[in-house]
Structures are given as C-alpha cells and as structure tokens.
Amino acid sequence: MTRYTSATPDDRQEMLDAIGVGSVDALFEQIPEPLRLGRPLALPDGLSEAEVYERLSALAERNADAEEQVCFVGAGMYDHYVPAIVDAITSRSEFLTPYTPYQPEISQGGLQVMFEFQTAMSELTGLPVSNAGLYEGPSSVASAGYLAMAATKRKRFVISRGVHPHSRETLRTYSVGYGAEVVEVGLEGGLTDAAALAEAVDGETAAVLLQSPNFLGAVEDVEALGAAAKEHGSLLIVACDPMTLGILKPPGECGADIALGEGQPLGNRLDFGGPSFGFFCATEAQIRRMPGRIAGETEDVDGRRGFVLALQTREQHIRREKATNNICTAQALNALGAMVHLAWLGRQGFRGLGELLIQRTAYARERLAAIDGVELLHEAPVAREFAVRLAAPVGKVLDRVAERGIAAGYPLGREYPEFDDGLLVAITERRTRAQIDELVEALGAAVAAERGAFLSDSERKSAVAEGAARWR
C-alpha cells in the first residue's frame, strides 16, 4: 500500500502525548457513536505504485484513442498537436501544486500567467476584458446568460440552434434555476435563420446567443445577426472556436458584448472531455459583472510592478450571496497550457495554423462531397469542420470505417434528429492529406457497402440514379 504519510509509531505517540489523549480514537469521539462507520470501507486494499500503474494502463488499453485511430471527430474538442513545452511547463511543481493566488507576494508566477492569458484572449476575441478562465465551454455559456440577466434585468434568452447542443442544454439546466426562459431559433442552410431570429428577439430579451463557426461548422455573419440584439438592447453573446480567431473576424469587431468558448483546442489534451477551460471576454461595461478570477496589474510598496486578483468584490468569498457567480476553483493550469501554446504558435504561427485548417478543411469537404452517397449538409462557408449527409445509416458506416482505424466524425442524429443522416467531420493540423485521402476512400467504401447491404442489385441501381439526382 502506498501511504504518502510520514508519521511513524513514535511520532504518533509523541503527538498524542502533546495533545493529551491516549489514542487517535479519542479525537474521533466527537462523532456520535451511531454515526461512526465501525467497519472498514468496502474498497479493495491499497496497491503498490507499480500495481496501480498496471491497473490503470490496462483500462487505458481498452480505449480507442487518437493514437490508435485517426481522429476526425471534433464537435467542440479537437485532436490538435500539443507542443512538448506545454507539458514541460504545466508539470512544473511551481505551477502544478499551489492553489488560488490569495497571497499575491508568493504567487506572482501564476498571477502574471493569468494576466498574460487575459491579454492573449482579449487579443483573440477583440474584446478589452478577459477573465482568467472558467470550467469549460458550455457552462461558460450558461454563466454568460446569468451575467446578461444581471446586466439587463431581463429573463429571456434567444439562442441559435447552431450553438453547441451541450451549451444549449446547459443553458436550459441553469435557466430552470435562475428562472429564465430559453427560446431557440432554427437553422436555414446550415446558418441561423436570420428572419426567425429577428422575430424572436424582443424588449424582454436579455441576450442573443450565437456560435461561429456554429456546431455544423458554418461561419455565421455575427454582425448581421447581432443587429436584432442591438435593436432591443439585448446583450450579444458569441461562442467561438479559438483556433479560428486568427482568420475570422473577432466577435469584438462584430458587436459582441461577450465572447466565450471552449478552450481545449489551445494547449489542452482531449482527456475524454476534460479538464480543459472556458474563456470569457467582454466589453468594459461588463467588467464588474464578470464571473471568475481576474488578475490585475498593480505595484508593491516599493513601486515594483506586480499582479493581484483584481475586482475580488465580485466573488463568492467576499460577496457571498451577492456574488456575480459561484465559481471558485476553475482551470488555472489549463489556461497556462493555452498561454504557452499561443506563445509557441506566435502571431504568425497562429494565423498560419488557422489558414492551414481552412485549406485542408476545404480540401476534405470537396473530396468527401464527391463520394457517391455523400453530400454536403450545407454549403455555408466553413473553417475547420463541416457536415455531410450519408445515404446509408451513419452508425453502421462509422463502424465500418472504424475497422480501418479511422474515427470518421461525429454523428449528428442524437442532437439533431432532423439530420439523422448527418456526420460532422473535423480537421486539425494532425490530419494529413494522406489521412484525408484515406478517409475519403474508407468512407466511400463503407457507404457503398452499407447501401449494397440492404439493397438488391436493381434497387441499388435505381438508388444510385436517384442519388445522382439528389446528391449532385
């Protein structure tokens, strides 16, 4: 058994003597007898380090990870290359093992990282204020809703169906608590239905929530859609993919009051969904309503430059029930990973990576769309992910492609029943041309095989003819 404690029997005796009790049991006597467990926990005995490693390693073996399968799955989290220096820096004890920097004099490293991160995210989103990070993407959307309610004294959200389904669900979950209504606006040709949106927004609307690129990969015209929010004095909240912000017009230049999103693509591993971080940027007007930690620049008594937690009067540990949010422990280490990744990419590299994604995505989209039995789900512009429809059951096609060591994409059916033939395909810099070509080949073969599997020869011929009419 591995203990991680130092107390020897002698230590224990000395300590008990100092306390003035005969045994540790005496200290537990404050727990009323009927509430004491009185038996060992029904858990296995402890293991040695080597045994734990083997156990966990055996579990890990039973997952098809992106090392084993070529991963074209995105849907909010992406298989980007995380540079080695991210691991080296985030695993340093000095960053890994402290807690929230309540004592700024001995936390300048962490606080300066927060300040740098805030600067970087502010640059990316084009908004002047950033916090030091929230839990992750979807709950950041819900926190933005909470902010909008406080800012507008209204309780109604209008959200596009193009926003990540997990974000929409999370906003709904939170809204039941804080008593807000959520109105959803549908998609048209892969993009938010502008007319329906304009109609849905009214003088009671606290916020309009969009995502660009949206869940189907389509780049929205945020500025045009946001006009409805401006007209009614609602906040415009825009979720975005940070990896596209080297190329796409930043939300801050499109009229967004809040820009936020899932930070995983920046310096964070897939980790089966977490931990990652959410970023959250806003206009100056919202600075005192922001959720989460914010580092600020200041000076020490000798005039040295330094950093502290700023605007703590927003936070739960000071304001309690009047706090702007309940968040305490967030994702500081994950934000550090993002900052190191961004510094590593640098100004040119960040833009270059965005361009690379767009070019490879365009290539993959064109090649996939040319497959018999595959068509584009929408023709809107895309940046790093796109949606197709398959003329064969998506699940079965995915299984066939998986046999060739490829995870072809994210099936849309569960969250978009209207697209139960839909598949979302994501590109990262790790997906080479050769891999894309292999996907095209494998997906084509799988679709053909699945169509063949349930069709007779004559049926297949007519289906192909019908498909030719339908797909081209």
Added chain:
Amino acid sequence: MALTETPMQAEKAKTIFEKSKAGRRAAALPEVEVPEKPLAELIPESLLRAEAPRLPEIAEPEIVRHYNRLSRRNFDLDTGFYPLGSCTMKHNPRLNERVAALPGHARLHPAQDPRRAQGALELMWLLQESLSEICGLPHVSLQPSAGSHGELAGLLLTRAYHADRGEERTKVLAPDTSHGTNPASVTMAGYEVVKVATNERGGVEMDDLRAKLAENEGEVACLMLTNPNTLGVFDENIAEIASLIHEAGGTLYYDGANLNAVMGHSRPGDMGFDIVHVNLHKSFSQPHGGGGPGAGPIAVSDRIEPYLPKPQVVRREGSNGHGPSFDLDFERPKSIGRLRGFQGNFGVFVRSYAYILSLGGDGLSEASETAVLNANYLKARLAEGRAGERLPIAFDRHCMHEFVLSGKPMKRDLGLATLDLAKRLLDFGFHPPTVYFPLLVDEALMVEPTETEAKESLDAFAAAVEKILAEAETDPDLAKNAPYTTPVRRLDEVRATRQPVVRLQLD
C-alpha cells in the same frame, strides 16, 4: 530590518508580450499539403479578420526560460508547508500524473463511441462506486466540474425533487460559517439564503434552526452544511438536524470540502445527508494547479437519483458469456439535464481513482486519521507559549482535520493584524493559513495541515509563529511591513480593483 533587494526583486516583471520581437517564432507548422485556394474564395471577405491577433513572437528557448523564471515566483506545495484551511493541500502523487497522461486517457476523444471507450467508462464507474461507498450514498454523478458546480447541481436537484412533488420552495438555509460558494450557489439556483447561527460549541444553533424552520414553514428547500464544519468541528447534533430538515420537507446538502476528516470513519449518507459533493482536488489528491482544475462529483440518495444530470455512466450485465459493459445513459426523463459539455473532468477522475487504488479502503481511513492527528497536534503546539496567549483557538475542543484561531488578542496586545502575521510567515517560507474566514471569528486563521505533512513541518511552523509573535513584542513594525524576501512585497490590491488594469496595452 535592512532592506537589501533580492536578485528576484531586482528583476523587473516583464510579460511575454513585452519580450516579443517581430519575426521570431517557435512553432514550425506542417506543410499545407493540399491545393490552396484564395482565402476570400472560401470565406466571404466581410467575415475575415484584417490583422492577426498580436500574440508574442518569440523563440522556444526564450518561452521556456520565461515560464521557468515565472514559476520561481510562485510558492508551491512541493516546496513547503501549505496549511490553507478548507483547501486540503495534500501531496499530489506523481504516479497520478503519469497514468493520466497515458494516450488511452489523454488522447481519447470525449465523443468516442462508448463501445470503443470501455476502459474510460469502466474507470468512471469504478470511481462512482468508490465515492458511493465513501459517502454512504447509493448514486453518483461525476459531471460537476468543481465544488461550487456540485453545489449548484445539488440545488438544482433539490428544485427538481420538490417540483416533481408539486412543491415550489424558495429558501435555503446555511450556517453563518459556510463557505462563500454556498450562498453564491443558492442565489444562482434562484433561491434565497436564510442564515442559521452557530452555537458555543461551533455547531448549528439548534434553537435558531428550529426558529428559522418555523418562520419559513413550507418554504425551506434545503439546508447546506459542512461537517466537520469550517471551524473544524464535528456537529454532534447532525442526526437531529437531519430529522428536523426532513420533517420540514427539505433536503440536506453536504459540502464535501472537509471530507478529508472523516473518510472511512463516518459517512455523510449515514449522517442523513441527501446530496453530497466531493472535491476531488482536495480529499482525492488532484493537484490544485494554481486554481484548478478540480472536479466536484455528487453522491445522492435514492429519492434524488431520478434527477441526476445526464448522461450517467451505467454498467450493463453481459449475456451469452460476455462480461459486463459500460455505457452512457441519456434516457433519463426526470434529469435536470447537463451541467457542462461531455462527461466531466475525466483527467481528474483518472488521478483520483489512482489515488483511491493506491491507498485502498484502510489507507483512506488512515489518511483521515493522520489528518486529524496532525491538526490536533499542531493545535496543541500553537496552544503553547506566545501563540496560546495571542492566538487562542476559537472553539476550545478537539478539532477534526482543521482548526480556527482568533488573532483578536494579538491585534489588541501587539497591534498585529492576522494579515500581518500571514505576510510575515511568507518570509519564513510558509504559506499562511486561510485568513479572515470563517467570518464569525474575529481576525480568523484557519489551519489545515493535512495528513501528508511530517511532524517536523508542523513543529517548524509552530516555531515560526512563536518567533513572529516574539519579535513583534519588541518590533511590531517588522510584521506590519512584511514580507521582505518575496519576489514582490505587499501589493496595492485596492488600486487593482478601483482602477483595474486587466490586460497589457499593446501598440
């Protein structure tokens, strides 16, 4: 004290943006490889960005040096004693980092088909089962991202539970000693907080509880409690509290921040709690990361189970000679829904499960035992000498895993505020305890040593406190102007709030 600037103090803080020079770079990107098209052909020009964001331009060696140097401007648990109350700063085993980094964990996509993520789902299920046993409650959801997220989840579960019974309740009770996240979560969940007083033993004032229940009859949705509470004492009346709340129709919520005191000794479920959150970054050794990541799984009783967030990890019995399989269950019609994306902070689950496997049931129980022993020993040491006189224990009884001192006599007799003592401790190489919390205690210092500290560290800390109090008798300014040896000295926090500068201005 002679003020000689240390080398680190002499080094002016410079952000990585200020070290940037156009044309430098670290990353070499792969070739585009595919036929390129003009950008404007792919995306309308009106949706494109005119200029690249002004990220730093800097070569890899300088990035590494920048962040390594910055890291030295942090104090951390691996370097020294960190008795931050209510935060359970216990050792972070590096084995856990190693297993979390295995590609099968680290590079597993969260949307992977459950059939191809059986190891991950089994691990989550095993962690659920372990937490269920530790908490004494039959059902667990791992989804919440941290303690405060677990609290919000618990309150939304409470709301759903009452709504399902056709009731709408509006108030949540919380003691005046509660963590700040409790009342903040109450407001976010759309409830109103009603404060309950503390008795002379540090527990819930039963008369006040009865009075608050009577005043708000039919309105009380929940009581949120930490046990042992933030004063570090176990509330002996917990069984009666539970029955009062249940008679009033409310749920009982357990803030698990202090679970490290009772693992294997007493279980929240057996105490009568309906909903419990567990801070995996406290009791279960996930590194605190400078402020996260953490995870805040919740354990609940049968009557709360139908409302748990979705998806839930479930185990399905095998048939035809196949072993059991694991799946994500989305078919939960009464669920409160999602609290976040995907399945939760899986990387944290891996580390905490590795920790549970390492210690085993008896190891966890021994960890709590040693945590309580260490806390009581340090309390005894600080009851001696000057500390005993100037920093009396707020509630004089055996503590559990932490205890609260009051700096009131120190302030009165020496003119030293708790903050001054905290800042002077920095010069002695210690992280100070939590200060000015709980609010109930004047000039509070909340000390939690954890089980992973050796007796020598506790002795050294007690000696440092004694020394600071001794030097203050002759030279109180020494502490009032502290610290002296840290990378920066006392910082102007007021200015950072009045005139916030929250990013670097770039030209």
